[in-house]
Amino acid sequence: MAARVVSPSKKLLKSLCNGKFFSTRPLNTSSPSSSISINLTTEKQPPIDLHRPTNTASLDLHDVEKLFSSVTTTKLLRASANLQMAAMGPMVDFGMWVMNSKLMDIEGFKEIVLGFVKHTFYEHFCAGEDALATGDTVRRLHNGGAGLRAMLDYAVEYAGDNQSCDRNLEAFLRTVEIAKSLPPSSVSFVIVKISAICPLKLLERVSDLLRWQHKNPSFNLAWKMDTLPILSDISPTYHTLKEPEPLTLEEEHDLQLGHQRLLKICQNCLVSNVPLTIDAEHTSVQPAIDYLTYSSAIMYNKDDNILVYGTIQAYLKDAKERLLRAYQAADEMGVPVGIKLVRGAYMSSERKLASSLGFESPIHNSIQETHTCYNNCASFMLNKIANGPGALVLATHNTESGRIAVGQAHDLGIGKVNQKLEFAQLYGMSDALSFGLRNAGFQVSKYMPFGPVEIVMSYLLRRAEENRGLLSTSTLDRQLMRNELKRRLKGAIF
Numbered sequence: 001m002a003a004r005v006v007s008p009s010k011k012l013l014k015s016l017c018n019g020k021f022f023s024t025r026p027l028n029t030s031s032p033s034s035s036i037s038i039n040l041t042t043e044k045q046p047p048i049d050l051h052r053p054t055n056t057a058s059l060d061l062h063d064v065e066k067l068f069s070s071v072t073t074t075k076l077l078r079a080s081a082n083l084q085m086a087a088m089g090p091m092v093d094f095g096m097w098v099m100n101s102k103l104m105d106i107e108g109f110k111e112i113v114l115g116f117v118k119h120t121f122y123e124h125f126c127a128g129e130d131a132l133a134t135g136d137t138v139r140r141l142h143n144g145g146a147g148l149r150a151m152l153d154y155a156v157e158y159a160g161d162n163q164s165c166d167r168n169l170e171a172f173l174r175t176v177e178i179a180k181s182l183p184p185s186s187v188s189f190v191i192v193k194i195s196a197i198c199p200l201k202l203l204e205r206v207s208d209l210l211r212w213q214h215k216n217p218s219f220n221l222a223w224k225m226d227t228l229p230i231l232s233d234i235s236p237t238y239h240t241l242k243e244p245e246p247l248t249l250e251e252e253h254d255l256q257l258g259h260q261r262l263l264k265i266c267q268n269c270l271v272s273n274v275p276l277t278i279d280a281e282h283t284s285v286q287p288a289i290d291y292l293t294y295s296s297a298i299m300y301n302k303d304d305n306i307l308v309y310g311t312i313q314a315y316l317k318d319a320k321e322r323l324l325r326a327y328q329a330a331d332e333m334g335v336p337v338g339i340k341l342v343r344g345a346y347m348s349s350e351r352k353l354a355s356s357l358g359f360e361s362p363i364h365n366s367i368q369e370t371h372t373c374y375n376n377c378a379s380f381m382l383n384k385i386a387n388g389p390g391a392l393v394l395a396t397h398n399t400e401s402g403r404i405a406v407g408q409a410h411d412l413g414i415g416k417v418n419q420k421l422e423f424a425q426l427y428g429m430s431d432a433l434s435f436g437l438r439n440a441g442f443q444v445s446k447y448m449p450f451g452p453v454e455i456v457m458s459y460l461l462r463r464a465e466e467n468r469g470l471l472s473t474s475t476l477d478r479q480l481m482r483n484e485l486k487r488r489l490k491g492a493i494f
């Protein structure tokens, strides 16, 4: 949030308000796990009632003045303009077509397009190009009145070979350095994508072998280290229809290299006292990602300190069972688990792959089932962390999921003083929800991708493509921003 308040022209402010212009690291305890049972009731998501009576335990999205008190008018205007553009389907389609077209090879054209993207979407959704700019954004977000924390994500996508993996490793290690250099507790997590430090093809091979072993427990994997349960009996196995060849010596060596890269990041995070969250990706590689995540968690998560967090995607039909199995096994081993809970960002590609192979989609058949699964997984983890080991990041823009979790956390006595719960939204998305959760007394983070525009571009394109629904559901945010802009305009006139 910019520190200086710049007054926009009243005409511009008015047209925006009318919608004309654009339509400290979480810790856990080592006490015994709670025996509170899992609430598996199905919650229907009613329409959001902004006027619902509020108390200290509830999420108040009604008082826009309080919500946006730390945001300058200029920032509000820019944010609502960018969100409006991002929510326009044809505009996003056209942008993606241009970015993927041969036009980008034309001298000068690429620079113009990247310049436009940099001053609109990039500035809105990304923290900065380098350590300096990113640090400034994190400080503004944390100290500039907003009190939000950062999940730092060097936004690289997949790596194909060891050389790119090593390059990405250096970038992740620099990210840990950035986190260390910033004010304590302004950075909640460093984010890592396993497919950026271990070649994608190898992750697919390892996932195949893990799936095959799950179906045939006597199938021997000599290289396999201690881990937690990765798959459940309802996990999809259509990716692996016949017995996979064992890893070659070279593949085993590459897997070891990938694992060592992850351990190096873990070690640096440990020394820098900043936890690490590992993103979830496609189901074709997720078993290998969970395998590496859980084996590192077994090594690094100790007593009150949870260093390594994994991610569960609630849009998957097997999400709840996998979560329960992993939590239970970890509990028996005395390993505290950290979970980031998301709905999932690869829905269209997952559905396409399953249907191309002639199998049922691994994604819940309806969005309502995804909502229910998300809320049930959240409820399970909240019950566990309230009285036992574990920590939870509720990564969502869904207001109803936020509201349900706030109520339950309050009932269970989990609040600001309890460092085991963090809410998180993407930087540039659902600011109203972030501010509302912060006002309700919770720790809130923004997931902040950063890096040079050209590198972050594939991240932005993937987000735009996969999250068409998400971007168009920024309606609530835009509505709340317009309400606040109207209020400020009235204040300026009268």
Ligand SMILES: Cc1cc2nc3c(=O)[nH]c(=O)nc-3n(C[C@H](O)[C@H](O)[C@H](O)COP(=O)(O)OP(=O)(O)OC[C@H]3O[C@@H](n4cnc5c(N)ncnc54)[C@H](O)[C@@H]3O)c2cc1C
Pocket (backbone or CB within 6 Å): 278, 279, 280, 281, 311, 313, 315, 342, 343, 344, 345, 346, 347, 363, 364, 365, 366, 367, 368, 370, 395, 396, 397, 398, 424, 425, 426, 446, 447, 467, 469, 470, 473
């Ligand atoms: C901090 C943070 C970290 C994240 N990390 C990851 C990550 O590691 N891996 C990852 O995959 N994603 C990640 N995401 C993205 C996330 O998975 C979602 O894509 C995004 O947050 C939208 O979900 P929501 O909870 O905000 O819910 P909502 O705003 O309610 O969005 C729901 C969306 O879910 C989709 N959807 C899900 N299931 C169904 C279904 N059965 N039928 C139809 N539509 C469905 C729709 O597109 C809909 O727009 C992260 C998000 C955040 C905020």
